[in-house]
Amino acid sequence: MCQPCRRALRECLRELPGLYEECARSLAEHSTAYLSPRVSGSRRIGIALNDAAMTVRDNILGVLATWAAMVVDERGLHARPARTASELSRFLVTHLDWLSAHAAAADLAKEITELVRAARHVLEELPPAPRRLGNCVEPGCSGVITIALGYAQGQRRRPVECAAGHTWQMHEWVQLSRRLGG
Structure with missing residues (x-):
């Protein structure tokens, strides 16, 4: 081999x-x-x-x-x-x-x-299985932040977003975690 x-x-x-x-x-x-x-x-x-x-x-x-x-x-x-x-x-x-x-x-x-x-x-x-992370950290937003775990075209997808449309890229997750108190 x-x-x-x-x-x-x-x-x-x-x-x-x-x-x-x-x-x-x-x-x-x-x-x-x-x-x-x-x-x-x-x-x-x-x-x-x-x-x-x-x-x-x-x-x-x-x-x-x-x-x-x-x-x-x-x-x-x-x-x-x-x-x-x-x-x-x-x-x-x-x-x-x-x-x-x-x-x-x-x-x-x-x-x-x-x-x-x-x-x-x-x-x-399978449709992505969303997991609730917490309430949105953006000022004045009442949305809930979720992460949708799953695969698309052989690659793992992990969009993090709130119901109001705010999104966070992977490089922003640590900072988001801190803002969420985790």
């Missing part, structure tokens, strides 16, 4: 735990299915879930665990990483030199890249 491909794989492995967590947050925020079936003539009850986000999360964990198990088995290691996206990803990054020289390196790179692409796609399909 060439150096640019190894760097790209490392970046994808490091990004996966964050994507995994963002998909987790989207599960209830953007529901598409219910855990409990709908009985004719009744209303749905149960926990609303986002099927696509659940599937991507399952795939992330399964693929990372499979590759980590291969590393453990083939290298004769005694300790297995915890079955969490962050621990599995960290484990694979730690063994990336060995993995990049493995005969299955191209398969690993393809699977990890596809996972990142799938997770980004799921998150792009």
Whole structure:
């Protein structure tokens, strides 16, 4: 595996735990299915879930665990990483030199890249989930400041704005945080 491909794989492995967590947050925020079936003539009850986000999360964990198990088995290691996206990803990054020289390196790179692409796609399909930050800090404004977390065209979007139209760029967030009292 060439150096640019190894760097790209490392970046994808490091990004996966964050994507995994963002998909987790989207599960209830953007529901598409219910855990409990709908009985004719009744209303749905149960926990609303986002099927696509659940599937991507399952795939992330399964693929990372499979590759980590291969590393453990083939290298004769005694300790297995915890079955969490962050621990599995960290484990694979730690063994990336060995993995990049493995005969299955191209398969690993393809699977990890596809996972990142799938997770980004799921998150792009969801409307940004606004989070309330506080009341607007501009004099005379009664708007509420929110941040909309999400993805657009593979890039994380984080517009911070108040309902009245005031906006803050990323380089202004620290100062805004201070003005909000945080």
